[in-house]
Amino acid sequence: MLIKLKGGKVFDPAAGVDGKTQDIYIQDGKIVKAPKQDAGVKIDKEYDLQGKVVMAGAIDMHTHIGGGKGNIARILLPEDHRADPVVRGQITRSGCGHVMPSTYVTGYRYAEMGYTAAFEPAVLPVNARQAHMEMGDTPILDKGGYVMLGSDDYLLRMMTANKDQQAINDYVAWTLQAAKGIGIKVVNAGGINAFKFNQRQLDLDEKNVYYDVSPRQVLQSLATAVNQLGIPHPLHVHGCNLGVPGNVETTLDTIQGIGGLPMHLTHIQFHSYGAEGDFKFSSGAAQIAEAINKNKNITADVGQILFGQTVTASGDSMHQHANHQFANPSKWVCMDIECDAGCGVVPFKYRDQNFVNALQWAIGLEIFLLVDDPWRVFLTTDHPNGAPFTSYPHLIRLLMDKSFRNDMLATIHPEAQKMTTLASIDREYSLQEIAIMTRAGAAKLVGLHDRGGLSSGNWADITVYTEHEDRQRMFEKPDYVFKDGQLVVKDGEVVKVTWGTTHIVKPDYDASVEKDLKKYFDRYLTMKLGNFKISDDEFTEDGRGSLTEHPLKGGAA
Numbered sequence: 001m002l003i004k005l006k007g008g009k010v011f012d013p014a015a016g017v018d019g020k021t022q023d024i025y026i027q028d029g030k031i032v033k034a035p036k037q038d039a040g041v042k043i044d045k046e047y048d049l050q051g052k053v054v055m056a057g058a059i060d061m062h063t064h065i066g067g068g069k070g071n072i073a074r075i076l077l078p079e080d081h082r083a084d085p086v087v088r089g090q091i092t093r094s095g096c097g098h099v100m101p102s103t104y105v106t107g108y109r110y111a112e113m114g115y116t117a118a119f120e121p122a123v124l125p126v127n128a129r130q131a132h133m134e135m136g137d138t139p140i141l142d143k144g145g146y147v148m149l150g151s152d153d154y155l156l157r158m159m160t161a162n163k164d165q166q167a168i169n170d171y172v173a174w175t176l177q178a179a180k181g182i183g184i185k186v187v188n189a190g191g192i193n194a195f196k197f198n199q200r201q202l203d204l205d206e207k208n209v210y211y212d213v214s215p216r217q218v219l220q221s222l223a224t225a226v227n228q229l230g231i232p233h234p235l236h237v238h239g240c241n242l243g244v245p246g247n248v249e250t251t252l253d254t255i256q257g258i259g260g261l262p263m264h265l266t267h268i269q270f271h272s273y274g275a276e277g278d279f280k281f282s283s284g285a286a287q288i289a290e291a292i293n294k295n296k297n298i299t300a301d302v303g304q305i306l307f308g309q310t311v312t313a314s315g316d317s318m319h320q321h322a323n324h325q326f327a328n329p330s331k332w333v334c335m336d337i338e339c340d341a342g343c344g345v346v347p348f349k350y351r352d353q354n355f356v357n358a359l360q361w362a363i364g365l366e367i368f369l370l371v372d373d374p375w376r377v378f379l380t381t382d383h384p385n386g387a388p389f390t391s392y393p394h395l396i397r398l399l400m401d402k403s404f405r406n407d408m409l410a411t412i413h414p415e416a417q418k419m420t421t422l423a424s425i426d427r428e429y430s431l432q433e434i435a436i437m438t439r440a441g442a443a444k445l446v447g448l449h450d451r452g453g454l455s456s457g458n459w460a461d462i463t464v465y466t467e468h469e470d471r472q473r474m475f476e477k478p479d480y481v482f483k484d485g486q487l488v489v490k491d492g493e494v495v496k497v498t499w500g501t502t503h504i505v506k507p508d509y510d511a512s513v514e515k516d517l518k519k520y521f522d523r524y525l526t527m528k529l530g531n532f533k534i535s536d537d538e539f540t541e542d543g544r545g546s547l548t549e550h551p552l553k554g555g556a557a
């Protein structure tokens with residue numbers, strides 16, 4: 001079956017195409033070259049896209065859609081289920097939930113906004129099977145996970161014992177393969193563990209009292225491992241001191257301390273706070289943006305907050321514990337997770353008349369607008385922590401429409417207005433820059449070699465919009481979304497339910513690494529090593545999942 005998308009305005013930064021009118025051809029799920037005029041090739045289906053905007057399917061490179069903390073959030077918030085029920089359709093299933101929707105609803109809503117892939121950033125190795133099963137239950141989207149290390153007892157023991165980098169590399173590669181991830185994430189490096197020893201904060205050079213290891217050392221070891229193993233996605237870092245006024249200094253230090261290695265700083269908005277002014281809370285966005293602009297090894301996603309009810313769900317039990325006093329509604333969960341890590345779930349209601357919340361909103365937008373290179377900054381709300389993912393079209397409008405942004409700015413807490421430079425920033429994102437941030441750049445960052453672009457050979461994940469001055473309206477409701485060449489959304493509604501693939505990488509390790517690990521599993525963990533490792537057929541045995549392995553970076557094994 002040959003499909004022709006005729007005459008759309010194509011925004012494909014991966015191929016350097018910026019709004020040029022061109023045709024796209026799809027065959028067997030992939031984008032193919034235009035057939036030769038005289039070859040007598042029959043077009044089976046043609047879509048007239050004259051005047052429409054055509055982009056690759058959007059990719060959310062950081063969104064909490066799988067894993068235990070999502071289920072805790074769902075259990076904690078029955079009122080959220082009641083507030084947003086989705087009734088069963090002809091081809092779609094029922095579900096519910098606004099801030100943490102059920103799996104099916106998550107897949108439908110992402111697809112209905114033109115997204116075709118989403119990556120869960122906090123897969124605890126010990127919970128990886130559950131996280132993959134939940135993502136496997138999320139229709140249409142491709143998915144993948146970043147495997148969380150850095151507060152795990154095994155790594156910290158290795159570091160205390162001064163094991164060499166090769167041993168750490170083997171352990172990292174083994175864990176990534178066992179948990180079927182595409183990247184390595186570290187959350188409050190060593191801090192989740194330090195919390196278990198009653199430390200209530202841990203700065204970059206502070207030592208864990210039990211292991212005598214600092215966050216800086218953990219970050220360096222893991223970033224080196226990721227680099228030497230050739231994992232395309234840089235070490236994904238949730239820094240120290242999340243949400244703490246004055247943490248901008250720690251974040252700047254973290255950037256300097258990584259010694260030029262590739263590093264991705266996630267939800268950087270939560271790590272860009274000064275401690276100036278009457279309220280001892282100020283914006284560090286300008287310093288952070290300057291550091292990102294200068295250090296080309298650094299990428300960041302913003303973790304924008306948007307006003308309204310949400311829930312925060314994080315592995316950072318240390319700071320979730322500290323923030324439980326702000327829980328709204330007043331209920332929360334903090335838990336320990338075996339020897340791996342912990343987590344905390346705290347509902348939040350961000351209010352525009354609250355000084356801190358209002359300034360957080362402005363800080364996120366300042367970072368978006370002050371980082372020059374759209375290939376190195378990514379559109380996230382850290383779903384659901386800053387806001388549910390369904391608010392992306394609104395966020396895009398804030399970035400693309402200065403007068404809309406300034407109108408909103410004029411309504412927030414007056415003291416926060418005085419503490420932000422937002423009103424003086426003229427920048428408006430272009431469609432091409434949005435396509436970089438949410439498509440080409442995201443695919444490159446995650447290491448997807450055949451997604452995020454519209455050249456022949458790529459999988460046909462394609463979104464078509466009607467251009468509209470109101471960018472929120474435009475991005476809320478695409479005309480068409482194709483997933484692997486199949487029409488899955490028409491006029492903003494799911495018309496076909498498919499099942500995406502799970503993206504992974506498989507860096508090499510020395511098999512003898514299992515000798516020590518097996519002893520460790522037998523002695524300390526509830527699970528046997530053999531059960532811990534997820535096999536390939538677990539993704540395919542129900543007949544709807546698949547695995548896609550991506551190449552490692554050049555030179556690596």
Ligand SMILES: [Zn+2]
Nearest residue numbers: 062121267382
């Ligand atoms: Zn996150």
